[in-house]
Amino acid sequence: xxxxxxxxxxxxxxxxxxxxxxxxxxxxxxxxxKAAETEPGGAGSTAARAAExxxxxxxxxxxxxxxxxxxxxxxxxxxSLIRQIAQHAHSEIIGMxxxxxxxxxxxxxxxKAILMAKAQDEAGHGLYLxxxxxxxxxxxxxxxxxxxxxxxxxxxxxxxxxxTWADVGAxxxxxxxxxxxNQVPLCRCSYGPYARAMIRVCKEESFHQRQGYESLLALSRxxxxxxxxxxxxxxxxxxxxxxxFGPPDEESSHSExxxxxxxxxxSNDELRQxxxxxxxxxxESLGLTLPDPDLKWNEARGHHDFGPxxxxxxxxxxxxxxxxxxxxxxxxxxxxxxxxxxREAAAAYAxxxxxxxxxxxxxxxxxxxTA
Amino acid sequence: MSSSTEWPLWEIFVRSRRGLSHTHAGSLHAPDAExxxxxxxxxxxxxxxxxxxxxxxxxxxxxxxPDEKDSFFEPAGDKPYRxxxxxxxxxxxxxx
Ligand SMILES: [Fe+2]
Ligand SMILES: [Fe+2]
Numbered sequence: 044x045x046x047x048x049x050x051x052x053x054x055x056x057x058x059x060x061x062x063x064x065x066x067x068x069x070x071x072x073x074x075x076x077k078a079a080e081t082e083p084g085g086a087g088s089t090a091a092r093a094a095e096x097x098x099x100x101x102x103x104x105x106x107x108x109x110x111x112x113x114x115x116x117x118x119x120x121x122x123s124l125i126r127q128i129a130q131h132a133h134s135e136i137i138g139m140x141x142x143x144x145x146x147x148x149x150x151x152x153x154x155k156a157i158l159m160a161k162a163q164d165e166a167g168h169g170l171y172l173x174x175x176x177x178x179x180x181x182x183x184x185x186x187x188x189x190x191x192x193x194x195x196x197x198x199x200x201x202x203x204x205x206x207t208w209a210d211v212g213a214x215x216x217x218x219x220x221x222x223x224x225n226q227v228p229l230c231r232c233s234y235g236p237y238a239r240a241m242i243r244v245c246k247e248e249s250f251h252q253r254q255g256y257e258s259l260l261a262l263s264r265x266x267x268x269x270x271x272x273x274x275x276x277x278x279x280x281x282x283x284x285x286x287x288f289g290p291p292d293e294e295s296s297h298s299e300x301x302x303x304x305x306x307x308x309x310s311n312d313e314l315r316q317x318x319x320x321x322x323x324x325x326x327e328s329l330g331l332t333l334p335d336p337d338l339k340w341n342e343a344r345g346h347h348d349f350g351p352x353x354x355x356x357x358x359x360x361x362x363x364x365x366x367x368x369x370x371x372x373x374x375x376x377x378x379x380x381x382x383x384x385x386r387e388a389a390a391a392y393a394x395x396x397x398x399x400x401x402x403x404x405x406x407x408x409x410x411x412x413t414a
Numbered sequence: 415m416s417s418s419t420e421w422p423l424w425e426i427f428v429r430s431r432r433g434l435s436h437t438h439a440g441s442l443h444a445p446d447a448e449x450x451x452x453x454x455x456x457x458x459x460x461x462x463x464x465x466x467x468x469x470x471x472x473x474x475x476x477x478x479x480p481d482e483k484d485s486f487f488e489p490a491g492d493k494p495y496r497x498x499x500x501x502x503x504x505x506x507x508x509x510x
Contacts, residue, residue: 389421393446
């Protein structure tokens with residue numbers, strides 16, 4: 044089946060036979076979604092049809108092909124993706140808050156411009172991911188509503204406070220660093236729109252991590268007080284960053300199925316270990332230490348051993364008892380409510396304009412060339 | 415209170431540089447075409463990824479059905495003679 048392999052092709056000059064199809068399936072419209080669901084089918088053949096669809100899905104996943112929005116997929120796959128992508132999207136936009144806390148107090152114009160650019164990126168990541176989730180048939184309103192009512196979660200890391208300027212550096216280095224470690228394998232996730240969103244996100248994340256590292260380095264090499272501030276921030280962010288990879292493999296409820304579906308490619312513990320191994324030499328170059336007396340190179344394993352993680356803290360923060368859970372969600376709700384008049388005004392303006400005669404450039408389309 | 419006035423969905427196409435065609439980049443919600451363009455600029459070209467943008471109402475797109483992919487695209491499957499590699503040309507013949 045040679046035509047199968049072109050699903051992911053974005054090459055503008057792809058010469059293989061079936062490449063046209065990839066363009067069409069990129070589209071993730073709600074209308075298309077509905078069309079796919081209301082496909083007619085005889086009652087007798089339903090079971091055979093279901094088995095056939097399941098087989099086609101399994102085969103595609105096994106062959107490392109991407110599943111696209113209008114393809115048939117098991118309900119549990121869809122639900123699991125919605126949960127994961129929504130949580131990911133929520134984390135991006137809630138994640139703006141701890142850092143935004145320091146925008147007005149950034150120590151220089153350069154740092155302020157950088158921090159604003161980073162916060163804007165995180166908003167963008169949220170939007171990429173919400174769009175990806177919507178291709179699965181949920182609406183944006185529904186997703187935001189679930190965030191605001193606590194029915195969907197965001198990463199617990201953002202429930203910790205940013206006490207000093209050095210926290211901004213520590214977040215960039217450790218929190219964005221951990222996120223990158225998690226996200227790079229997601230670029231090969233079996234669900235096309237999620238994988239494509241992650242590719243864009245990963246391209247942008249490396250600036251986030253590097254600016255954090257640079258900022259911490261400046262502090263570490265600064266005055267004694269600045270150095271101590273940097274060390275204190277690393278001490279507070281290290282353990283929560285390790286928790287970002289989720290519970291240990293033996294307690295992780297969604298992991299195994301996600302791996303089978305190739306949504307996830309590596310286990311939580313595997314990724315956590317990778318992150319620790321990456322951070323140890325980076326901390327050394329920073330002239331800072333990681334707050335773990337058990338951290339040491341294990342020649343036999345070829346990895347660093349590290350101390351036990353306080354999972355009670357993790358579950359407690361997840362349940363809502365972290366230092367900033369209330370603040371984060373209250374602020375998010377307030378921003379949404381206070382923005383309601385803007386959304387309504389823009390919609391009203393659009394309706395009014397749609398009724399009026401159009402004088403814009405779109406009225407003079409020439410084939411390909413509105414460009 | 416927040417009435418369900420969800421803005422329509424737009425598909426965004428970006429020409430990354432002159433000489434290339436517009437490529438689908440993603441989608442976003444906006445109340446109208448003009449706002450869709452502005453949002454698309456902020457969302458998909460923050461790092462100069464584009465020199466031109468198209469925004470298309472997602473509802474205006476008609477797509478082929480994935481269910482008919484085999485039959486719909488089948489006509490091209492048995493026509494290898496449409497590809498240059500189908501033809502045997504003697505060794506040493508140039509510019510062909
Ligand atoms: Fe991000
Ligand atoms: Fe980031």
